[in-house]
Amino acid sequence: MSNSVNVREVVLAMLIEIIEEDNYSHIVMNQTLKKYQYLEKKDRAFLQRLTEGCVEQRIHLDYIIDQFSKVKTTKMKPVIRNILRMGVYQIKFMDGVPDSAACNEAVKLAVKKGFHTLKGFVNGVLRNIIRNKDDIKYPDVDKEPVKYLSVWYSMPDWIIIKWLNEYDFNTVKSILEYSLANKATSIRTNKLKISPEQLEERLISEGVTVQKSELFDYAFKISGYNYLSHMNSFQEGLFQVQDESSMLVSEIANVRENNIVIDxxxxPGGKSLHIAEKLKGTGKVISRDLTxxxxxxxxxxxxxxxxxxxxxxxxxxxxxxxxxxEYADLVIADLxxxxLGVIGKKTDIKYKMTKEKQDELVLMQRQILKVVSQYVKKGGTLIYSxxxxxxxxxxxxxxxILDEFDFSLDSLDSYIPSKLHSETTKKGYIQLLPGEHDTDGFFIARFVRNKE
Ligand SMILES: C[S@@+](CC[C@H](N)C(=O)[O-])C[C@H]1O[C@@H](n2cnc3c(N)ncnc32)[C@H](O)[C@@H]1O
Structure with missing residues (x-):
């Protein structure tokens, strides 16, 4: 590791910002990666994996720590509980780090942060976990299914309970499993500048691992890059980072030349940019946001x-x-x-969301839909996602929407790959589920405004 920067100390500072001070993980991560862009690729990868892992697996890590420590995580000093989370994450999830190194580095970090008197405590808890790591007791899946899923996949109880009311156990399990495992970056070729084939070659020549999308010929999943925004192909605007589920919106929108679109x-522009590209320089996309x-x-x-x-x-x-x-041929309401469909990428979102906030969001979605549905011309299209x-x-x-406004659902089947066809796509909407589909969790409905 780089001599000048203690990467674990940087991770600790990020965890304090994200977990204890409630800052957004993706913002803290982007700022930190920008600040330490000179670090070696392997250090940056370690920093990212350890931070995201500790945030993502927080419930699981605390469950383990609480099993082996007399002082529970909720009663610990924030610095100490985060040092322990880092230690346990390395012991449990990072095969490349020897257990003794995870423990010794945790003790050193506690001392460095002024907790000399707690070095025995940190050492004791981590050594205890190392000794018993194959013997951790988890909730019984049959007796306590909610607790089991909550601990194993670090998901707050209320979300598990809600999902188990809406989906069967195996579907919930596979949403959770996929979200933890799938970290690939999806990109969309900017066909205004390059063909997909040429982009693939360019990316490979830049040392990136490229996998073709199963849904679209212009999309790829990429990995193995260091700093995405430093890549020449990115700076030249040859591609946009976008999940395939989000690309589907622009396919379903089915714009025609000279259309007026309001998003x-x-x-950051995912759907607007894709639709503008599809309009090939004609028409107009009015792209709005709050700030x-x-x-x-x-x-x-x-x-x-x-x-x-x-x-x-x-x-x-x-x-x-x-x-x-009544100005737009198409209104995109990606609200x-x-x-909770992107918990694999925004690792802290599941802890920040509450039942009350989620209820308020439903009201806000309706408040926005009430306003923006008026922008659609008669015969025009509204996409809600x-x-x-x-x-x-x-x-x-x-x-x-169907009850409140003069809109009808419109089948998606002419616009989406046939492997996605289903009873609901025939009616006019699709729910993509991580695990069932190789995408984020995403929902899209297509409506047409009735002519009279
Ligand atoms: C799901 S994100 C949009 C993602 C975007 N469509 C894309 O594809 O990149 C929702 C956006 O709504 C914005 N937003 C929230 N409240 C809003 C409001 N009252 N008016 C306009 N935008 C709002 C947020 O700032 C956020 O950027």
Whole structure:
């Protein structure tokens, strides 16, 4: 490891920021990777894996620590409980780190952080766990299925209970399993600048591992890169990072040249950019989000990709813009949601979400839909999408839209790969489930505004 920076100390600082001070993990991660961009690739990979792992597996790690420590994690000093989480994560999940190194480094870090008097405690708990690591007692799957899933996959109880009401046990298990395991980065070729075949060659020449998408010929899953935004192909705007589930939105939108499109919650721009590309420089995509910070992200991506038919605006989607009434051929409502379909990528989202917040989100989704559905021309299209798997944000909102507005569902089957066809896609919506599909958890519904 690099002499100048103690990578474990950096991880500890990130865990304090994310877990104890409630900052967003992806923001803390991006800022830290930017600050330490000079670190060797293997150090950066270690830093990322250990931080994300500790956040993602927090419930599981605390369960183990609490089994072997007299002082429970909730009663420990924040620095100490995070040092222990790091130690246990390395012991339990990182085969490349010898157990003794995980323990010794934890003790050194405790001393370095001013907890000399607790070095025996840290050492004792970790040695105890190392001795018993093949004998950890977990909840019984038959007697306590909720607790079992919660501990094993580090998911708060209330979410497990909700999902078990909506899906069968094996489906819930496979959503959780896939979300923990799948870390691939999906990208979309910017066909305005390069063909998929040429992009694949470019990426390989930059040392990246490239796997073709099973859904789209322009999409790839990539890995093995160091710092994505330093890659020449990225800087030249040859691709955009986007999950395949999100690419599906633009396929389902089925835009035609010269269409007017309003994307009401657009940052960082995934769907807007894809649709603008499909319009081949014609028509107009009006891409909006709530704050300047967010719209800046869209502008950065738009300019990097060389998109010309897209305007970016700060606008609150809950407020009616009278100029837009019946103006758009297509409205994209990819709305704020509980985000539980992307827990594999945003590792802390599951802890930040609460039942109350989720109920409020359903109301906000409806508040936004009430406003932005008015922007669709008669005969035009409304796409409603979320990156979650909860039925109240998805299917129940579809029913609500059909009850409240003069819109009809429209079959997805002409726009999506045949392997995704189902009873619901025939009707006009799709719920992608991680594990069942090789994508994030995602929901898309397509509506057409009735002509009279
Ligand atoms: C699911 S994300 C959108 C992702 C985006 N469509 C894409 O494909 O990259 C939801 C977005 O809604 C924005 N948002 C939340 N409340 C909003 C509001 N009242 N008006 C406009 N945008 C809002 C958030 O800032 C966030 O960027």
């Amino acid at each position: 009401v919650c657009a940052a 300047e910070y967010k719209t800046e992200l869209i502008i950065e991506n738009r300019d990097r990709l060389g998109i010309t038919n897209m305007t970016v605006e700060v606008a609150d989607a809950t407020e009616l813009d009278k100029n837009c009434i 704020p949601c509980s985000g 979320t990156c979650t798997v909860n039925r109240d944000e998805n299917e129940e909102n579809v029913k609500w």
